[in-house]
Amino acid sequence: MSKILVITSSPRGERSVSRALTAKFAQLWAQQHPQDTIFLRDIGHHPVPHVSEPWVIGAFGSPEAQTPESKAAIAVSDQLVEEFLNADRYIFGVPMYNLNIPSTLKAYIDQIVRAGKTFAVGPNGYEGLVKDKKALFITSSGGSFPPGSPMASYNFQEPYLRAIFGFIGVTDVHFVVADSMNQGDDSAKLSRQKAENALTELAATW
Ligand SMILES: Cc1cc2nc3c(=O)[nH]c(=O)nc-3n(C[C@H](O)[C@H](O)[C@H](O)COP(=O)(O)O)c2cc1C
Structure with missing residues (x-):
């Protein structure tokens, strides 16, 4: 029995392509993995x-530096990290905005990439702490950015998502x-x- 966390980041509703495909995959998954x-x-x-100044104090400040605001700001992050770590698999719905991810998703990533919680800094450098998870990015x-084409270098979305989730240990993407x-x-x-065809196939094999 797995826990699946679905994270949708389009501000659009019914017209959102990433939202519709993400919902479709979640539905297929639920049918096949009840x-x-x-x-x-x-x-x-x-x-x-x-991330705000109180958040930075909450994450990096000494115990004496903490304030009610810093405790409240970091409590939100702690809760998001807990939810993230609690899941076994992630399904992200991600529109491309200005060659990258929407700022809502960047804000979420800033909340969950946390030293000592999702990554560690040790004698051998950085280590991702989020192990044995899988992520699907829809x-x-x-436009289109086919690998090997002149447009490919404009796609900062996929390389960034691979890099930042790989950084915290989610490498099976x-x-x-x-x-x-x-x-x-x-x-x-x-x-x-x-x-849709790829998602139908993936619902049976992921
Ligand atoms: C603010 C904004 C920026 C966008 N930037 C890009 C872009 O850089 N490259 C691109 O190919 N499409 C871009 N688009 C088009 C969206 O990626 C496209 O409409 C996509 O379907 C949006 O996802 P959604 O349907 O899930 O909302 C942009 C759309 C908006 C609203």
Whole structure:
């Protein structure tokens, strides 16, 4: 029995491609793995706070430096970290915004990448502490960034997600891409169908 944390980051509702595909995959997964528990964290509609000065004091300040504000700010992060560590698998719905992830997802990442909790600094350098997890990133974008093409270097989304989740130890990652959403109806439809097919296959094999 696994715990699955679904994290959606599009601010859009029914028109969101990443949200619809993420919901579809979660539904397929639930049908095929009824013993699993699925939790939803919708940061697209309910953003988590940005890192603030009290947060930095809460995370790095001495016990004497703590204030009611720093304790409250870091308590939010502690809770998000606990929820994250409690899950076995992650399903992220991620729109591309300005070649990268939406700021809501960046704010979430800033809350859960925590020294001593999700990564450690030891004599041999950094070590990810989030072990034996799997992450699926379902991304959507207006354009397309095929590997090896001149556009590939504009895609900061996938390399960043691989890097930051790898940094905390989540190295078993899978990407399903619904690109070309703004490149005409035919291209969008084809790309979305390909993503749906990939997700259907993945629901049985992931
Ligand atoms: C503010 C904003 C920035 C965007 N930036 C890009 C971009 O840099 N590259 C791209 O291919 N598409 C970009 N898009 C298009 C979205 O990635 C595309 O509409 C995607 O389907 C959004 O995800 P959603 O449908 O889940 O909301 C942008 C859209 C918005 C609203």
